Amino acid sequence: MDLNTIIGGALAFILVLGAMAIGPGGVMVFVHIPSMIIVFGGTxxxxxxxxxxSDLKPIMKVMMVSALRKTSTPTEQIDRIVEFANLARKEGLLALETKLQTVEDPFFGKGIQLVIDGFSADTVRDIMELEAEWEDSRHGTGRKIVDQLGAFMPAFGMIGTLVGLVQMLQDLSDPNGIGLGMATALLTTLYGAMGANMVFIPVAGKLEMVAKTNQQLRKLMIEGVVAIQSGEKPQLIKEKLKGFLSPPMRALVDAES
Incomplete structure (x- = not known):
């Protein structure tokens, strides 16, 4: 679970809502149903x-990935790959089946299963690279939807502003009409800005970072699984996979050794 995302998101809403609450009229002044319909319904x-x-159904799951998804770190994955390499070198590739149930990542598990089934190194690489490519494509669609939500919401805030101004200018002699028009004009802009800048744009950015980290891990796993299938020495595999790490993380791996 990514506590930074949860704490940061909650803090943003607490600060804004708190500022609304201590002002004249409290939070209820900022509740306006017509403005909500324009912004949220239109978006x-x-x-x-x-x-x-079919792409919209899993959108909530995609958004929750940014806050709740737990992924292994590159150093943890290297340790696991080296562990599997040691077992394969000592007892043979079929011995990996005894450790397969401990694998939580389906991608890595599929790669190990391909090795156990006796596929060649080239075949294992091709299958895993194709799987990684399709996985990134699926996740990319979710990121695109969240990104578009962040773009559409302020646009509908502006549309609501124009609607409110038209309503207000219809009859400037009616104080009630002026108040309704101004409320619609200002609050739709507020809703659009809050939804985009406090939810969708940050989540889209976080999903982009998650995707980059995931791509790095996938490449690392592919190289590790192929190396296991090829029967390379565990220490050589470890040194090869350290190329995916930043210098501080490489130092951490060496220290653990």
Missing amino acids: IAVIMVAFPV
Whole structure:
């Protein structure tokens, strides 16, 4: 679980809502149903136009990935690969099956299963690279949806502002009409800015970082599994995989050794 995402997101809302609460009228002054309909309803509608329903169904799961997904670190993955390499070198590739149930990552587990099944190193690499490519493509669609939500929401805030101004200018002699128009004009802009800058844009950025980390791990796993299949020495595999790490992380791996 990524506590930075949860704490940062919660803190942003607490600060903004707290500032609203201590001002004149409290938080309820900022609750305006017509503005919500324009911003949130309009954003959902155009997202349905832009993407097929099959891509939209898992969108909440995609967003939760940024806060709740737990991934292994490169150093942890190197340790696991070296452990499997030692076992394969001592007892043979079929002995890896006894450790397969301890593997939590389906991608790494599939690679080890391919090795156990006796596929060649080239075949294992091809299958795993294709799997990684399709996985990144699927996740990329989710990131694109979140990114578009961050773009559409301020746009509908601006649309709501224009609607409110038109309502206000219809009859400047009616104080109630002026108040309704101004509320719609200002609050739609506020809702659009809050939704985009406090939720969707940060989440899209976090998903991008998660994707880059995941790609690095996938490449590391592919090289490690292929090296195991090829029967390379565990220490050589470890040195090769350290090339995926930054200098401080390489020093950490050496210290653990």
